[in-house]
Amino acid sequence: MIQMYHVDMRYAGGAFGLRDVSLHVERGEFVFLTGASGAGKTSLLRLLFAAEAPSAGQVLVSGRNLSRLSSSQVPQLRREIGVIFQDFKLLGERTVFENVAVTLEIAGASRREIRARVWSILKRLGLGHRLDHRPRALSGGEQQRVAIARALVNDPPLVLADEPTGNLDPDLARDIMDIIADAHARGTTVIVATHDPTLLERYRHRLLVLEGGALVQDNAPDSYPGSVRRAVSTSA
Ligand SMILES: Nc1ncnc2c1ncn2[C@@H]1O[C@H](COP(=O)(O)OP(=O)(O)OP(=O)(O)O)[C@@H](O)[C@H]1O
Numbered sequence: 001m002i003q004m005y006h007v008d009m010r011y012a013g014g015a016f017g018l019r020d021v022s023l024h025v026e027r028g029e030f031v032f033l034t035g036a037s038g039a040g041k042t043s044l045l046r047l048l049f050a051a052e053a054p055s056a057g058q059v060l061v062s063g064r065n066l067s068r069l070s071s072s073q074v075p076q077l078r079r080e081i082g083v084i085f086q087d088f089k090l091l092g093e094r095t096v097f098e099n100v101a102v103t104l105e106i107a108g109a110s111r112r113e114i115r116a117r118v119w120s121i122l123k124r125l126g127l128g129h130r131l132d133h134r135p136r137a138l139s140g141g142e143q144q145r146v147a148i149a150r151a152l153v154n155d156p157p158l159v160l161a162d163e164p165t166g167n168l169d170p171d172l173a174r175d176i177m178d179i180i181a182d183a184h185a186r187g188t189t190v191i192v193a194t195h196d197p198t199l200l201e202r203y204r205h206r207l208l209v210l211e212g213g214a215l216v217q218d219n220a221p222d223s224y225p226g227s228v229r230r231a232v233s234t235s236a
Pocket residue numbers: 011012013015016017035036037038039040041042043044195
């Protein structure tokens with residue numbers, strides 16, 4: 001699903017987002033990405049949906065070489081990726097239902113299918129009573145769940161999540177992780193960036209650790225170093 005070969009990513013001004021990262025993620029894998037603030041987690045995820053370009057090396061997503069992607073091919077790539085980010089942007093003038101329906105409208109789904117799928121995912125996320133509200137009438141956690149519903153409603157083959165449980169209380173955090181785990185169980189490839197050790201301990205998956213933009217650890221699910229807490233904090 002994802003292949004990276006000696007990838008550098010530098011921001012304007014020269015700061016390194018990523019340094020010499022080589023990585024393979026198979027179709028259907030669930031991967032956690034961790035590391036201290038500034039380690040490069042968001043940079044790596046942004047690279048994968050072509051929000052940033054590599055400065056050196058090669059990145060392949062679903063067989064597409066992102067260095068050679070023309071701007072007209074970017075929307076097609078993004079239709080295959082469910083992106084759950086902290087700076088989720090909901091459409092302020094649209095209802096909750098419409099905000100989630102957008103993903104399926106773009107994909108050309110029928111009205112009937114749109115209604116069924118949007119209703120089902122919003123209900124699962126505890127937003128069944130919020131369908132007709134505008135985003136500004138919702139709490140931060142509710143808005144975040146709408147953004148998650150929008151990202152997952154079309155069952156994308158790849159899901160990228162950046163601190164998806166960041167603003168949520170523990171119960172909601174678990175619900176979100178369950179929804180992501182469900183998508184994974186249906187065959188979706190998932191990458192979740194987090195520095196929440198509780199999450200890493202509860203859900204044992206392959207764990208990548210970034211430090212200063214470099215990939216410094218790649219742990220199999222059952223071979224985490226002694227304590228995840230230590231693994232996360234030593235990279236701080
Ligand atoms: N838009 C930008 N312009 C310049 N430098 C940036 C930009 N975004 C990130 N960086 C730099 O790139 C490096 C990696 O940042 P990144 O946001 O990927 O880290 P992160 O692991 O996601 O951190 P956090 O846990 O705080 O979200 C940092 O040194 C950061 O300062």
